[in-house]
Amino acid sequence: MVKVPLAPPRGMDDILPEEIPLHRSLVETVRLLFRLYGYREVETPPVEYYELFAVKSGQEILSHMYVFEDVHGRRLVLRPEMTAPIARLVAGKLSRSPRPIRLGYVADCYRLDEPQWGRRRRFYHGGFEIFGSKEPAADAECMVIFDDFLRRVGIRDYYFKVGHVGVHRAIMSAAGIEDDDQDTILGLLDRGRVEEAEESVRKLAKDREAATLFKEVAAHPAGPAIETIDELMAKLSKAERACKELENLRKIVKLASQVVEPARIIYYPGFARGLSYYTGFIFEVFGQGAEIALGGGGRYDGLVSLIGGPETPGVGFAIGLTRIMQYLTDRLMVKPQPDSPLALVAPLAEESIEFAFRAAHEFRRAGVPTELEMAAYSPSEAIRRAERRGARFLVLIGRREVESKTVSVRDLEGRFQEEWRVEEIYERAESLLGRTRVGS
Ligand code: HAM
Numbered sequence: 001m002v003k004v005p006l007a008p009p010r011g012m013d014d015i016l017p018e019e020i021p022l023h024r025s026l027v028e029t030v031r032l033l034f035r036l037y038g039y040r041e042v043e044t045p046p047v048e049y050y051e052l053f054a055v056k057s058g059q060e061i062l063s064h065m066y067v068f069e070d071v072h073g074r075r076l077v078l079r080p081e082m083t084a085p086i087a088r089l090v091a092g093k094l095s096r097s098p099r100p101i102r103l104g105y106v107a108d109c110y111r112l113d114e115p116q117w118g119r120r121r122r123f124y125h126g127g128f129e130i131f132g133s134k135e136p137a138a139d140a141e142c143m144v145i146f147d148d149f150l151r152r153v154g155i156r157d158y159y160f161k162v163g164h165v166g167v168h169r170a171i172m173s174a175a176g177i178e179d180d181d182q183d184t185i186l187g188l189l190d191r192g193r194v195e196e197a198e199e200s201v202r203k204l205a206k207d208r209e210a211a212t213l214f215k216e217v218a219a220h221p222a223g224p225a226i227e228t229i230d231e232l233m234a235k236l237s238k239a240e241r242a243c244k245e246l247e248n249l250r251k252i253v254k255l256a257s258q259v260v261e262p263a264r265i266i267y268y269p270g271f272a273r274g275l276s277y278y279t280g281f282i283f284e285v286f287g288q289g290a291e292i293a294l295g296g297g298g299r300y301d302g303l304v305s306l307i308g309g310p311e312t313p314g315v316g317f318a319i320g321l322t323r324i325m326q327y328l329t330d331r332l333m334v335k336p337q338p339d340s341p342l343a344l345v346a347p348l349a350e351e352s353i354e355f356a357f358r359a360a361h362e363f364r365r366a367g368v369p370t371e372l373e374m375a376a377y378s379p380s381e382a383i384r385r386a387e388r389r390g391a392r393f394l395v396l397i398g399r400r401e402v403e404s405k406t407v408s409v410r411d412l413e414g415r416f417q418e419e420w421r422v423e424e425i426y427e428r429a430e431s432l433l434g435r436t437r438v439g440s
Helices: 020-036 050-054 085-090 138-153 165-174 179-190 196-205 207-220 225-236 240-256 321-331 350-366 378-390 399-404 422-430
Strands: 047-049 066-069 073-076 101-110 122-131 159-165 266-267 281-287 294-301 312-319 345-346 370-372 393-395 406-411 418-419
Touching: 020 101, 020 122, 020 138, 020 321, 047 050, 047 085, 050 073, 050 085, 085 101, 085 122, 085 266, 085 312, 101 207, 122 321, 138 159, 138 240, 159 165, 159 240, 159 350, 159 422, 165 179, 165 196, 165 207, 165 240, 165 281, 165 294, 196 207, 196 418, 225 266, 225 345, 240 281, 345 350, 345 378, 350 370, 350 393, 350 399, 350 422, 378 393, 393 399, 399 406, 406 422, 418 422
Parallel strands: 159 266, 345 370, 345 393
Antiparallel strands: 047 073, 066 073, 101 122, 122 312, 159 281, 281 294, 294 312, 393 406, 406 418
16 A cells, blocks of 8 residues: 555645535636626636746745746746736737736636635635726726625625725835835835835935825825825825825725725725735725635736736736635635435336436436436435435335336425326426525
């Protein structure tokens, strides 16, 4: 016997039969939203060239990537996220598609994060990206879709943490701070190292005013979005470019508020995100009782051109499907349920197995999820086994049924027991479908 570990690699999870229906229903909700909002689904390989992420993902992501070499010495990675691969498509194969172009994906991503609640080394993203529009309606659409998703999966207590790195970038650009340095400073801000960020601005800025402005933004208290934006605009009235960015955030929030309850949108002026491709609006979603985000996104106008494509603005977000699944089961106490057959066909004697084999096929032809017992059991044993499997209907086939070419259909919730001729199964089985348990 070869001794192999029976657990998957640390921080990665098997998705078990009882977990699959919930996982699938989250994925199906994402796909329904693709359809409803006009996103075309794409797939990319889980392995990409290292350079794709090295360009603009930020130190946080780079230091948590699975990196390896192929036989030719090319540096490859397991994708840590999907925005860069999608931008690669838009820079390449989809560079001539009419704009705006909306793309969606459901994909597993890999990060060497320290495993803990909600933080895994393999997790799923359900994502939405819009390319070719700078309009605030595109940013607002991201929030609206996320809001729609949360309602559909039964999460009611949540809020949007919104921010705008365009405000910080405007202050830094006006003071002559280079893009790369801006990324580093925003990275510090994201990790809560506010003083270090301010110190860097002080050192790198060509004028002293910038550091004061930067600090003023970072220190401004969070609050209901529109009010907080207005307060900050009054404070920064002399910093014209920063105010223009705040005006952009205001428009986004106003638009999103047509659908999302305004009280759910909280502006955090000091908010930045770990990924360094963001140029404007950013957001994260938090659920009651979860201190880590259920998803997030933002605007990244320079990414496509940076990797060799035409100048193309972009905005999007990813829903953390794996984290949401954990949130639903651990915090909202949703009980995962395995798929069960609707009907179990049970031969009661050795001689009825052939007939049962054919009858089961008739049920499936009618679309009824049907399991077949492969050996004969007594009626009481057949009932026990059907209940254990969660079947709603039991189809018993004994010697008598074989002779009369019929099947005995029993509702295990006790509503009926009927005898059907085999050629009737296809039509009558439809009546069982209203009670389907598949995926519910
Ligand atoms: P992100 O914030 O790094 O953004 O990831 C989005 C979401 O994925 C997080 O809010 C979280 O729910 C989930 N997530 C991240 N890391 C883990 C992990 N180790 N385990 C479980 N769940 C995790 C992005 O990746 C961007 N690509 C989002 C985006 C799309 N921005 C624009 N378009």
